Amino acid sequence: MCDVRQTGRRFEPDVVRKDFPALNQCDAEGRSIVWLDSSATTQKPQCVIDALVDFYTHYNTNVHRSYYEWGQRATEVYEGVRDRLATFIGASCPEEIVFTCGATEGLNALAEIIGQRYFQPGDEVIVSELEHHANQIPWQMQQKKRGIRIKGWTLDENGCLDLKKLDTLLTKKTKLLSVSHLSNVLGLVPPIKEIVDRAHVNGTLVVVDAAQALAHVPINVKDLDCDFLVGSSHKAYGPGGAGFFYGKRALLEELPPHHGGGTMMETVTVDSFTPAEVPFRFEAGTPPVADIIGFGAALDYIRQFDWSDLLAQEDAVVEYAEKTLSSLPFVHLVGNPPQRTAVVSFLVDGLHSHDVAGLVCDKNIALRAGYHCCQPLMRRLNCPSGVVRASFGMYNTCEDVDRLAEALEYAVNVFKK
Numbered sequence: 301m302c303d304v305r306q307t308g309r310r311f312e313p314d315v316v317r318k319d320f321p322a323l324n325q326c327d328a329e330g331r332s333i334v335w336l337d338s339s340a341t342t343q344k345p346q347c348v349i350d351a352l353v354d355f356y357t358h359y360n361t362n363v364h365r366s367y368y369e370w371g372q373r374a375t376e377v378y379e380g381v382r383d384r385l386a387t388f389i390g391a392s393c394p395e396e397i398v399f400t401c402g403a404t405e406g407l408n409a410l411a412e413i414i415g416q417r418y419f420q421p422g423d424e425v426i427v428s429e430l431e432h433h434a435n436q437i438p439w440q441m442q443q444k445k446r447g448i449r450i451k452g453w454t455l456d457e458n459g460c461l462d463l464k465k466l467d468t469l470l471t472k473k474t475k476l477l478s479v480s481h482l483s484n485v486l487g488l489v490p491p492i493k494e495i496v497d498r499a500h501v502n503g504t505l506v507v508v509d510a511a512q513a514l515a516h517v518p519i520n521v522k523d524l525d526c527d528f529l530v531g532s533s534h535k536a537y538g539p540g541g542a543g544f545f546y547g548k549r550a551l552l553e554e555l556p557p558h559h560g561g562g563t564m565m566e567t568v569t570v571d572s573f574t575p576a577e578v579p580f581r582f583e584a585g586t587p588p589v590a591d592i593i594g595f596g597a598a599l600d601y602i603r604q605f606d607w608s609d610l611l612a613q614e615d616a617v618v619e620y621a622e623k624t625l626s627s628l629p630f631v632h633l634v635g636n637p638p639q640r641t642a643v644v645s646f647l648v649d650g651l652h653s654h655d656v657a658g659l660v661c662d663k664n665i666a667l668r669a670g671y672h673c674c675q676p677l678m679r680r681l682n683c684p685s686g687v688v689r690a691s692f693g694m695y696n697t698c699e700d701v702d703r704l705a706e707a708l709e710y711a712v713n714v715f716k717k
């Protein structure tokens with residue numbers, strides 16, 4: 301496998317934006333939409349839409365079991381995505397990639413298969429306060445089911461994860477730690493490598509939730525040495541309904557399947573089965589073939605750019621948003637990470653977060669308000685009405701930020717009247 305992440309199309313946000321047809325629509329007043337909700341879901345480039353249409357128009361079929369040409373082609377393209385995804389995240393081999401329907405499914409699957417194999421009553425699992433509910437509730441379910449104990453890793457006053465605090469939480473009983481690679485609220489990127497190293501010294505497995513990070517942070521699972529990692533297609537310019545989890549091959553081979561059905565088995569009798577090899581052991585039933593093929597097109601799309609150029613430009617827009625928003629006297633940024641990546645959350649004086657999100661719609665701005673599936677974090681931040689979140693993608697520009705600032709002025713003035 302070769303890493304073709306930098307094939308050298310120059311990254312120019314204004315040009316790139318034209319690749320996303322949904323962003324090229326205008327409202328009745330001729331204004332294009334300012335999409336600042338990419339943490340919820342990203343817009344899709346034309347090549348992703350084309351890949352879906354091509355699949356359904358020309359070779360719609362199931363994978364892995366057909367002799368006819370369409371089936372062979374679908375299998376080849378589908379398995380090609382596994383190869384490219386393995387390359388993209390630096391996995392050792394495609395067998396370390398298990399396809400899922402999204403990050404939530406990936407985290408639930410991991411909690412169940414790891415739980416079945418490793419958890420004993422009294423074992424401890426560390427989960428940070430930063431986490432999305434998708435990285436909290438599956439572990440809480442294991443707590444109920446297997447008598448493990450969840451220990452919360454609290455945030456410091458800046459909304460960051462303190463490694464010294466982690467050292468006090470790790471004990472002989474700590475089987476696993478699960479942490480986000482990029483917070484969907486604070487834009488914080490925790491020091492994952494240091495976290496993994498500390499956990500491993502203690503004999504603790506590490507799951508990384510990279511649902512947000514995949515499109516915004518270069519990921520190399522070999523360098524990170526994390527045991528498992530979860531990602532999602534629709535947050536990385538691909539279709540909804542597809543995602544994956546990564547696991548070190550030796551670990552995956554020790555783990556039992558969590559769902560029964562076709563593909564995941566080798567042999568079946570009326571009262572027993574033997575599981576298939578990895579990764580198929582964890583892919584029971586018909587997978588979301590079209591969506592995974594679309595995910596592959598999204599990876600190809602991202603990989604055509606110089607990655608460092610793309611991320612530097614995205615960071616520059618986020619930095620401009622931080623500066624612009626914090627210069628507005630009625631706006632208060634939430635959290636204080638050393639650097640914000642892809643996300644800026646804030647509060648507006650005198651306005652409920654939902655009112656802000658509603659009022660800026662008048663200016664054709666799409667952003668999100670509320671708890672963002674992070675109720676423990678909202679409690680820690682003391683934000684009972686949630687926060688307003690502007691989240692960025694490769695297609696956002698400084699002009700989008702200027703339009704947001706104008707829309708916020710407008711929202712505050714509507715309230716004053």
Ligand code: PLP
Nearest residue numbers: 402403404432434484511512532
């Ligand atoms: N983890 C994080 C950090 C998220 O932000 C999200 C979605 O917002 C998820 C997990 C769940 O992802 P999915 O929509 O793919 O299930």
